[in-house]
Amino acid sequence: MNSTPRITLVVDGDPLVCYPEGCTSLLRALRDGGQLAVKGACEQGECGSCTVVLDGLLVCSCLVAVETCEGSAVETARGLLRPDLADALARHGAVQCGFCTPGFVVTAEHALAARDPLERDDVVAALEGNLCRCTGYNGIVAAVLEVDAARRTRRAER
Ligand code: FES
Numbered sequence: 001m002n003s004t005p006r007i008t009l010v011v012d013g014d015p016l017v018c019y020p021e022g023c024t025s026l027l028r029a030l031r032d033g034g035q036l037a038v039k040g041a042c043e044q045g046e047c048g049s050c051t052v053v054l055d056g057l058l059v060c061s062c063l064v065a066v067e068t069c070e071g072s073a074v075e076t077a078r079g080l081l082r083p084d085l086a087d088a089l090a091r092h093g094a095v096q097c098g099f100c101t102p103g104f105v106v107t108a109e110h111a112l113a114a115r116d117p118l119e120r121d122d123v124v125a126a127l128e129g130n131l132c133r134c135t136g137y138n139g140i141v142a143a144v145l146e147v148d149a150a151r152r153t154r155r156a157e158r
């Protein structure tokens with residue numbers, strides 16, 4: 001008898017079936033399933049590079065056991081990044097390395113979904129779980145604030 005569990009996820013709208021052996025994190029399951037937009041670095045919940053939205057909640061996927069995720073919806077940078085944020089990050093020089101950027105993108109798009117307008121402190125607080133010790137945060141914060149204002153203006157004009 002095969003005791004390997006079968007877990008079905010919906011990742012950025014597409015089904016992903018995994019057969020985790022032992023204690024497998026959501027991060028490992030996603031990457032083993034070809035979802036390479038999700039990055040792993042510390043794998044201890046410290047750096048935020050593995051951030052995804054899991055059933056609407058921002059999580060470090062390295063800290064979530066995939067066996068607890070049957071039927072869950074997972075959103076990664078691949079599905080979440082909208083062109084206006086990509087453009088703003090580029091213009092503000094805020095596209096950083098391949099380890100941290102996907103996590104920053106997920107956190108930023110999650111923050112941008114907030115009902116109320118974002119203040120600088122809101123963005124800084126939202127990004128505090130995403131670490132970079134190489135460059136800086138000012139460009140990212142400026143890009144998110146710019147996109148938040150522009151999206152709200154566009155929604156108000158509709
Ligand atoms: S890899 Fe998950 S928090 Fe660092």
Ligand code: FES
Pocket residue numbers: 096097098099100101131132133134135
């Ligand atoms: S960790 Fe990505 S640029 Fe510093």
